[in-house]
Amino acid sequence: MRAIRVTSAALLTTAALTLTSPTAVAGDENITSFGFRVTPSTVAAGGQVTLSVDNCEHAAKVTSGVFDDVTVPKGQKSATAHVFQDAKPGALYEVTFTCGPESGTTDLTIATGGGRQSPGTQTKGVKAGVGGSTGGFDARHVAVGGVLVAGVLGTAYCWTRRRPDSGHS
Known part of the structure; x- marks a missing residue:
């Protein structure tokens, strides 16, 4: 008994x-102790994106093949980047956020469309999550x-x- x-x-x-x-997702190497996102996640060539980080105790470096490297200074939560005019419509670009020794990636899509945007016009995209596994x-x-x-x-x-x-x- x-x-x-x-x-x-x-x-x-x-x-x-x-x-x-x-639970951990097998093979997901995008788990970081800090959150990150690109807003909007889809933008027209020549447009502007906001690069945001959460809980990063260092200056965060953001790199991509579609805009110049950007640094989000320590103590700030975001910075902006201008997408290159010659970015290929419909292309998917990887954006890498580095905070101290950790790095995480997310995607940025270049919008397709028939017309060109006038300067100062922003494309509204879907609001992305916090990135990584820390959301909620x-x-x-x-x-x-x-x-x-x-x-x-x-x-x-x-x-x-x-x-x-x-x-x-």
Whole structure:
């Protein structure tokens, strides 16, 4: 009878740890401790984009083949870049954000269309997420997960330590 309780407790603990642990995407090397985004994510050749970083404790360097290198100074959250006039419509360009020793990438698409934009006109794009895996993840989630794991472990410990009733020996 004791073996059944121990096995049940072990399975319950394993299930709880599996369900409460954060999931990682296999092969996703774009996970950083800082957030980053390009707004808009689709822009016309010659247009302007805003390069934003969150939680970067260093000056952030932003590079791409479609605009000159840009530095977001320490303490600031964004900077702007002007896309080259000769950027190929429909092309997808990689934008690399570097904060200290970490780097992450996102894509910037050059818009296709029949007409040219007049100077000063901005193309509105889809608002991008925070980049990386930090979106929506905070200390509260970690605390709740820790409490759940501790509760499962405590319950499993109590079940394994419970003594059989004297009438069922």
